[in-house]
Amino acid sequence: MVALRRNEGIRNSAEATNGNVRKNVIGDRPLSSPVHVFFGYVLLAAGRYNEAATECERAAADYEMKNECLGRARTQQGKLSDAISLLSNSPTNNWGYLAYAYGKAGRRAEAEKLMSDAPTLYQNRGGPFQYARAFAGLGEKEQTIERLENMANLGPVLLGRDLTYPEYALVRGDPRVKDLRKKVGLPEQQFALSGSH
Numbered sequence: 001m002v003a004l005r006r007n008e009g010i011r012n013s014a015e016a017t018n019g020n021v022r023k024n025v026i027g028d029r030p031l032s033s034p035v036h037v038f039f040g041y042v043l044l045a046a047g048r049y050n051e052a053a054t055e056c057e058r059a060a061a062d063y064e065m066k067n068e069c070l071g072r073a074r075t076q077q078g079k080l081s082d083a084i085s086l087l088s089n090s091p092t093n094n095w096g097y098l099a100y101a102y103g104k105a106g107r108r109a110e111a112e113k114l115m116s117d118a119p120t121l122y123q124n125r126g127g128p129f130q131y132a133r134a135f136a137g138l139g140e141k142e143q144t145i146e147r148l149e150n151m152a153n154l155g156p157v158l159l160g161r162d163l164t165y166p167e168y169a170l171v172r173g174d175p176r177v178k179d180l181r182k183k184v185g186l187p188e189q190q191f192a193l194s195g196s197h
Helices: 002-017 021-026 033-045 049-057 066-077 080-088 095-104 108-121 128-137 141-149 156-163 175-183
Strands: none
Touching: 033 049, 033 066, 049 066, 066 080, 066 095, 080 095, 095 108, 095 128, 108 128, 128 141, 128 156, 141 156, 141 175, 156 175
């Protein structure tokens, strides 16, 4: 819960400063790749996709999370061809982001094939969060919410973190998601996302 509140606090700071989060938090010190990606994810949650992409690009080329981070930012920027290329080559195997990008690009058949093949291809990445992302990309609100509800047993930290992701904007205001937040002990308040997209 502390990690979630810290993430939401950083997100609020990102919105309130309306400036460079990275500079406000750490100044001009050089950062490691994991920190660049962390800032990229925080900026994604704050709806600041251009800054997120810049931060993700700063990670070392061989850092395993770089393609996922940058692919997610490119998806939110609407640069879907770039996003799909990056996410297709991500060693993290979080295939839900790739299926989401396929869906946003109107490539439904590829998203559905990935969802169908995932249990075999990604045996350790079959959780409901992967499917929730995929269904969100396809614009399938009911299926997305159903998968998110299946995540309730993961507790407030993991579910709360995921609900900050831009991939779930489709369902964010739905009363069932508000009920789900309450069920796992998350605060009711939803923060308005603003910033440079």
